[in-house]
Amino acid sequence: MNTFLSSSQEALREQYEKYAAEEIQPSAKDLEQGKASLKEFLQKLGQTGFLGMTIAKEYGGASGSFLDQALFVEAACEYEAGLGLALSAHFQVVELIKRYGDDRQKSRYLPLLARGEAVGAFCLNEENAGSDYSLIEAVATTKQEAPKLTGKKLWVVNGKIATLLVVVAKDEETGKLSLWLVDSGDSKTIKVTDGAKKLGLRSATSDQIEFVETKLAEGSRLEGDAVQQIEFALDTAKTILAMASIGMTAGAMKLAVEHAKTRKQFGKNIGAFQAIQWKLADMSTDLSAARMLALRAAWAFDDAKEDFRKYAAMAKLLSSKTARFQTGEAIQVLGASGLVEDSPAERFYRDAKMMEICQGTSELQKVVIAEELKV
Numbered sequence: 001m002n003t004f005l006s007s008s009q010e011a012l013r014e015q016y017e018k019y020a021a022e023e024i025q026p027s028a029k030d031l032e033q034g035k036a037s038l039k040e041f042l043q044k045l046g047q048t049g050f051l052g053m054t055i056a057k058e059y060g061g062a063s064g065s066f067l068d069q070a071l072f073v074e075a076a077c078e079y080e081a082g083l084g085l086a087l088s089a090h091f092q093v094v095e096l097i098k099r100y101g102d103d104r105q106k107s108r109y110l111p112l113l114a115r116g117e118a119v120g121a122f123c124l125n126e127e128n129a130g131s132d133y134s135l136i137e138a139v140a141t142t143k144q145e146a147p148k149l150t151g152k153k154l155w156v157v158n159g160k161i162a163t164l165l166v167v168v169a170k171d172e173e174t175g176k177l178s179l180w181l182v183d184s185g186d187s188k189t190i191k192v193t194d195g196a197k198k199l200g201l202r203s204a205t206s207d208q209i210e211f212v213e214t215k216l217a218e219g220s221r222l223e224g225d226a227v228q229q230i231e232f233a234l235d236t237a238k239t240i241l242a243m244a245s246i247g248m249t250a251g252a253m254k255l256a257v258e259h260a261k262t263r264k265q266f267g268k269n270i271g272a273f274q275a276i277q278w279k280l281a282d283m284s285t286d287l288s289a290a291r292m293l294a295l296r297a298a299w300a301f302d303d304a305k306e307d308f309r310k311y312a313a314m315a316k317l318l319s320s321k322t323a324r325f326q327t328g329e330a331i332q333v334l335g336a337s338g339l340v341e342d343s344p345a346e347r348f349y350r351d352a353k354m355m356e357i358c359q360g361t362s363e364l365q366k367v368v369i370a371e372e373l374k375v
């Protein structure tokens with residue numbers, strides 16, 4: 001299953017798994033139920049070095065690969081998949097600044113993001129602009145001496161806890177989209193409210209943010225082609241979320257295997273029944289296939305390959321479908337014990353459905369894959 005990872009990456013993965021079992025597992029339920037603070041948890045991850053894994057050492061990061069980062073997300077999501085969503089938003093912002101930021105933006109934000117002193121959030125979605133972000137109505141008025149931002153963003157992961165927002169807005173004058181780095185501290189013009197309580201991934205908040213003539217600081221625009229920047233941010237998140245889906249499916253499978261070995265019915269462990277064995281065999285096969293595709297997307301990112309976009313879409317599509325189906329199969333093996341709130345399987349099942357929608361729906365992944373096939 002892991003033949004594509006180098007021995008040092010295998011060692012890293014073992015280290016992450018140990019960390020996740022010891023440090024994330026005990027807090028998983030409290031994080032999902034809002035009894036533990038996600039912000040404090042992310043700060044702890046930042047202090048341990050997990051928020052700046054791909055940031056260059058000169059900016060306080062570990063100069064590691066995107067694949068290393070993806071492996072950490074996989075390990076974390078074996079216990080708490082909402083963390084994967086929160087990390088995907090933070091890493092989107094990190095990677096955008098790394099790729100498109102100028103020297104001043106990099107030296108100002110990357111050290112804070114690496115240490116977890118700043119958490120990132122990506123603000124794209126609006127009421128009338130879901131899959132089709134060309135319909136964005138948030139507007140940046142750049143004509144005046146002091147540019148300003150007005151508009152309302154929905155479903156902003158980390159919205160409430162983020163200190164650095166990347167906001168997509170339409171330029172009032174040119175009508176073109178652009179991305180802006182906005183410090184969230186100005187509470188007079190930036191109003192953050194709770195998003196609706198959602199089916200799963202509950203530890204990560206998805207908030208509404210309204211900007212009312214928020215001042216855009218000088219030099220806060222990310223220079224470059226906005227559509228490329230948005231697509232890059234989405235592809236980055238899709239790859240992270242693919243690994244999160246793999247992590248949660250692996251977590252659910254572990255529970256199912258353990259249950260199959262210990263639950264006795266009709267005088268045998270239920271794992272002795274072929275019906276259960278086949279479920280677990282299918283689960284293991286689907287998980288391995290989805291994992292290889294997700295790792296393939298992470299490699300494409302690291303190699304800056306043009307096929308990153310295609311693999312990120314394929315990885316998100318397959319891993320979320322696998323997670324949705326196989327977390328359900330895990331509950332089938334667990335029987336009623338998998339349906340209760342105390343069981344992480346119940347949480348994984350709710351989390352998995354979310355993955356088919358957030359950061360681009362499965363239908364939109366197929367649109368991207370077909371575009372790459374030039375059909």
Ligand SMILES: Cc1cc2nc3c(=O)[nH]c(=O)nc-3n(C[C@H](O)[C@H](O)[C@H](O)COP(=O)(O)OP(=O)(O)OC[C@H]3O[C@@H](n4cnc5c(N)ncnc54)[C@H](O)[C@@H]3O)c2cc1C
Pocket residue numbers: 089122123124125126129130131132154155156157158201206354357358359360361362363364367
């Ligand atoms: C948990 C979660 C976290 C999120 N985090 C963020 C975030 O941090 N920042 C942010 O900006 N946004 C975020 N979003 C928003 C998310 O990106 C959008 O929900 C997603 O892009 C879909 O938009 P929509 O929900 O408006 O659905 P719509 O675009 O209205 O789609 C509705 C349905 O129509 C289908 N559809 C639409 N267009 C097509 C087409 N061309 N071909 C085929 N089918 C189509 C869709 O696939 C879907 O089934 C998040 C959403 C969720 C659920």
